[in-house]
Amino acid sequence: MTTPASFLTEEMRNQAIGQKSEPRSIDIEKGAIIKFAQAIEDDNPLYNDEMVARDSRYGGLIAPPTFLRSVGVDRPPYPFDMPFNRMLDGGSDWEYFHPVRAGDRITAISEIADINERIGRMGLMVITSIVVTYRNQFGQVAATQTSTSIRY
Amino acid sequence: MAYQVYWDDVIEGMQLPEVVKNPTTQQLVKYAGASGDYYQIHYDQAFAKNNDLEDVILHGALKNAFLGHLVTKWMGPNGDLKRLVAQYRGMDIPGTPVTAKGVVIKKYQDKGANLVDCDIWLENDKGDRTTPGSATVALPCRQALPD
Secondary structure, X not given: OOOOOOOOOHHHHHHHOOOEOOOEEEEOOHHHHHHHHHHOOOOOHHHHOHHHHHOOOXXXXXXXXXXXXXXXXXXXXXXXXXXXXXXXEEEEEEEEOOOOEOOOEEEEEEEEEEEEXXXXXXXXXXXXXXXXXXXXXXXXXXXXXXXXXXXX | OOOOOOHHHOOOOOEOOOEEEOOOHHHHHHHHHHHOOOOHHHOOHHHHHHOOOOXXXXXXXXXXXXXXXXXXXXXXXXXXXXXXXXXXXXXXXXXOOEEEEXXXXXXXXXXXXXXXXXXXXXXXOOXXXXXXXXXXXXXXXXXXXXX
């Protein structure tokens, strides 16, 4: 693959920043929480054992901190053709405001907060900062996740 | 559920109990199913190599989950996770154990909350910190503090 020296223009950046996905809503199912906790091998009873979780201050199962990855939010659309098909995840910065409980309905929207380019080991990379906001059925922001998406 | 760390007992510089993980390709498939992240670099070796990777690699978000495990296990059932940050600097491959570690760097109060900041990271078997991060937790106090 030939690598161009530059791809993003200031105009493209300005068009991209603020682009939002469609909202995605899912019901937080007990079984999905338990399956997720098993997959990450976290045996915390708050995620795995309803009897114990009922006696906790939550009154039932809650989701592990990164469970919201499974909501499957759409990516915000790029307002231009993105020629880099390969992707890496650069990291996540989560802030938590309310617990996510089994039975909640969570609605997620993602938004492009920033976009830049950089020459890396694998050539030109486009680095997008995406903020996902997760609201519960009461309209409360349960959490936000700012993730770094690398395209190359 | 008996274990609980209290803010009163936390000292800056203290280490969080380590959490050791031994990720396998089977765990990556389980995580793909549980999270819905079916990107092939995490289970299809030919696809991964075609993407200039040496092998299938751990999902960054799985490593983030390992760091979440470290912090939530330490803070106990009455702690509240406020912030969790993970940066995927180095790649990790199944078959190589990773250890989640952390250290308390700041203990403080803000708006009535008793908070602790930690540096956290995943370390591979060579001692490389592939996944540095940070966390903030609110902890209960043994005694209510005066206003």
